Every structure is written in structure tokens, then in C-alpha cells.
Amino acid sequence: MDVRTNESVDGLRILNAPRCHLGEGPCYDPRTDTAWWVDILERRLFEAPLAGGGAARVHGLPIMVSTVVAVDKTRHLLAAENGLYLRGLDDGALALLCPLEAEDHGTRSNDGRVHPSGALWISTMGRDAESGRGAIYHVAGTQVTRLFGAMTIPNAICFSPDGRTGYFADTNVGLLQRVALDSRTGLPTGEPTTLYDHRGGEGGLDGAAVDAEGRIWCARWGAACIDAYSPEGVRVRTIPLPVTRPSCPTFAGPDLDRLLITSAYEGMSPEEREADPEHGRTLVVAAGCRGLLEPAFRLSV
Numbered sequence: 240m241d242v243r244t245n246e247s248v249d250g251l252r253i254l255n256a257p258r259c260h261l262g263e264g265p266c267y268d269p270r271t272d273t274a275w276w277v278d279i280l281e282r283r284l285f286e287a288p289l290a291g292g293g294a295a296r297v298h299g300l301p302i303m304v305s306t307v308v309a310v311d312k313t314r315h316l317l318a319a320e321n322g323l324y325l326r327g328l329d330d331g332a333l334a335l336l337c338p339l340e341a342e343d344h345g346t347r348s349n350d351g352r353v354h355p356s357g358a359l360w361i362s363t364m365g366r367d368a369e370s371g372r373g374a375i376y377h378v379a380g381t382q383v384t385r386l387f388g389a390m391t392i393p394n395a396i397c398f399s400p401d402g403r404t405g406y407f408a409d410t411n412v413g414l415l416q417r418v419a420l421d422s423r424t425g426l427p428t429g430e431p432t433t434l435y436d437h438r439g440g441e442g443g444l445d446g447a448a449v450d451a452e453g454r455i456w457c458a459r460w461g462a463a464c465i466d467a468y469s470p471e472g473v474r475v476r477t478i479p480l481p482v483t484r485p486s487c488p489t490f491a492g493p494d495l496d497r498l499l500i501t502s503a504y505e506g507m508s509p510e511e512r513e514a515d516p517e518h519g520r521t522l523v524v525a526a527g528c529r530g531l532l533e534p535a536f537r538l539s540v
Contacts, residue, residue, distance in 0.1 A: 250497070250525030251481070254287050256295035258519030262501030263446070264306035264351070265521075266315070267491035269532060274491060275307045275315070276501050276521060279347070284317075284326075289491055289499075289523065298331055306351035306361065309535040316536045318361045320347040323378065336538075337381040339363065346372055350394045350446055350487070354425030355402035357537025360386070362393030368411070375407060377426055380540040386427060395447040395457050398425070399470065400531060406434065406455055410445060413438040415457065415468065434472040446487025448498075450530045458485040458500060463515075465500065465524075480522065483507075483515040490530025491523065498524045 259278040266275040267289070274287045282303055287295035306318035310325065317324045317333070321341040324333045340346050340363050351361035358379040365372035373390035376383050387393070391411035398405050402422035408415045415435040419428045434455075437444055442462025447455050454475065455468045463483045467476040482502035491499040504518040512518050 250523075252523045253481075253517060254295060254521045254523065255292055256285050256287055256521055257283075257297065259283075259501060259503055259521065260519065261486070261503045261505045262519060262521055263349075263487050263503075264304070264318070265487055265489045265491075265499045265501050266307040266309060266533065267489055267499055268309065269493070269495075270312070272493065274499050274521070274523075276499075277304045277307060277317075279303050279305050280505065285521070287521075289497075301333070303347055305348040308351065308353050308359065308533065310538065311535065316359070318348040318351050318359075323359075323361070337378070337383060339376065339378075339383065340374075345369075349373070349392065350396050352396045352398065352448075353534045353536050354398050354405070354420070355400075355534050356423055356425045357534060358425040359536050360396045360405065360407075360425065362390070362396060362407075364390070364392050368392055370411070373409070379424065380538060382540065384426070387431070392443075394445050395455075397447045397449045397455060399449060399453050400451060404470070406447060406449075407431075408437075408444040408447075408457075410443040410460065413440065413444060415444055415455070415472075435468055435474065445485065446501075448488045448490055448530065448533075450490065450526070450528050451495075452528065454528070456488050456498065456526070456530075458488055460484050460486060465498065476527075478524065480524070481517045482520055482522065483511070483518065485522075489533060490526065495530040495532060496526055496528065498522075498526045498530075500524060 284298040322338040395408035416431040418431040442459040445458040445460040447457040
């Protein structure tokens, strides 16, 4: 049984940044207290101070990017429409690390997270969300392994704190899945099973992150909220948000007690945008718990 706790929005702040057509892939840098995220469809990368209210810097990109992950003090890894790229923080220079479905011009990257081992799970999907064209891959260094296929919109990729369990969903299906993993590599050791059945519920399961207690925080696209699920598959919290289409969270702030959440206005009619005045904004919300810092991607296996 769900324990649905509809709460008031605590400590909400809207970052000083342009609206995103399709905001995604947030990343937090604790060294500089900086939030990073992308607008996939408009090919933009955002860099914003988390404290102080300063305006975000907007970096144009030559390709569609869906996910930003840390590598080291000088580089990020960007998951893009045709591969994984290293990006220099100082000069913005892009260098292809490895291709990802580069031969298929009808797909692009989507959701991704780094496993505690330093390996990346990254998904792909059809550019028009065609049924069955999505997949999830495991990337260790430059070695790419296909894990799951025949998906439509792979999302909610995240991992238990000990790295022994992986979570993911196909937004189109509505099942939050879990799978046993080798904690040393992030590779599956069994078959996925259903943790939570959201079929028939309002909105769709989108991006997710895990807190220090192992709860899965999942943005609910189309339902203006973010939910927390226990490792046993119970929805234990629901926090309303002032955006209809939240897309992906990550934990942020000096104490990792805030949720940095992207959103979108993709597919919204003018009337829907008017009814959702904060559409496409990027939010910071108090989580009421301590999160985990996303691991850095390991370039060497």
C-alpha cells in the first residue's frame, strides 16, 4: 500500500535561467556549488550558481545532449545523440570518447546515471519516441554493452547506495523495475523484476535519483510532482511542484539536502503553457533528507 504524503513545497527556488524546451540531465559540482543541466531540443548547456541567485551561463552545443556527468576537475562527460563526449570546463572543447548508436540517425541519448563503480548506464530512444526503439547501455571506459532493448522511453536510471541494485523504467509502460547488479562493475547479475506498478496512475515515470537511505526519487512527467519510493516498492512521499512536466532530479547543495529538478514544455499547447506559468523552469526544492552525490565517470576500467 502506498503512503501518499502530499506536502507543501518547502524551500522552493526557481533558478535564474531561461526556460527549457526539454530540460534534462542535471549534475551538481560541490567544489564550486554549481548546477549543470541541458536543454536537449535547443542544444544548450546551462551552468548556474546554486546559491546567491546569479544568472545562469548558457553554452551552445553543436549536438543534442541529454545527460551531464562529472569526470574530474577539468572535464564533464556529455551523453549526446551520436555518442559520449568529453567536454573541457575551461574551453568547452568537445572530444568524442566513444560512439553510441551513431549509425542510427533516428535515435538519440536520453536518461543516464553513473553507477558507484564509475560505469555509466545510458539510454537511447527514437527521436519521435517510436515504440520499441529505446535501449539501455552500460559503458565502462570506452566499452559499450547493451543491457536492455525493445523499450520506448527508458528513464528512471539510478542505483542503490551499495551499488547492488539498479532501477529503471520505460515511461511508456509505467513499471519501475529493479535488477540485481555486480557492485564492482554495475553489470546485471539477474533479470529485472517490478518494484512499483504505476500503470493507470497520473503522469509518467521520468528521471530519478537515490538518497542516502536508498529511497528512489522519481519525477512524474505530466503530474507536477516528484515521488519517493522505498527500496521495498512503497510510495512514501509525494512533493508537488510548480511545473507540470518535471523531468529529472539530482541531489545538490553543500549538505546534499536539496533536489535540483529540470522540467520541460515539450508538446504543450499555448493554452497548457498559460496554465503552467513556470513551464520549463529549473527548480531547487528542499528534500527533507540527505542525498548522495552522483559518482564521477571513470575513464579507465
